[in-house]
Amino acid sequence: WAAERGREAVVKLLLDTGKVDADPKDRAGQTALHIAAENGHEAVVKLLSLAS
Numbered sequence: 001w002a003a004e005r006g007r008e009a010v011v012k013l014l015l016d017t018g019k020v021d022a023d024p025k026d027r028a029g030q031t032a033l034h035i036a037a038e039n040g041h042e043a044v045v046k047l048l049s050l051a052s
Contacts, residue, residue, distance in 0.1 A: 003032035003048065006041035015051045022051040 002010040011032075014020040023031050033052065036044040 003036040003041065003044050004039060006036070006039065006044055008041070008043045008047065011036075011044050011047050015047060022048050 001007075002014065015022060022033070025031055026035075030038075031048075033045060033048040036048060
């Protein structure tokens with residue numbers, strides 16, 4: 001949800017906890033990185049790329 005909507009602060013907070021896997025796939029086989037990129041959320045893409 002946060003990646004899809006470009007909520008950079010939420011994505012960063014979740015990643016900073018160290019308890020979130022940045023690479024799981026949804027039912028369509030897409031990761032949060034794919035979804036953020038499709039929706040043009042460059043800052044979120046950068047965060048997720050660094051976390052992967």
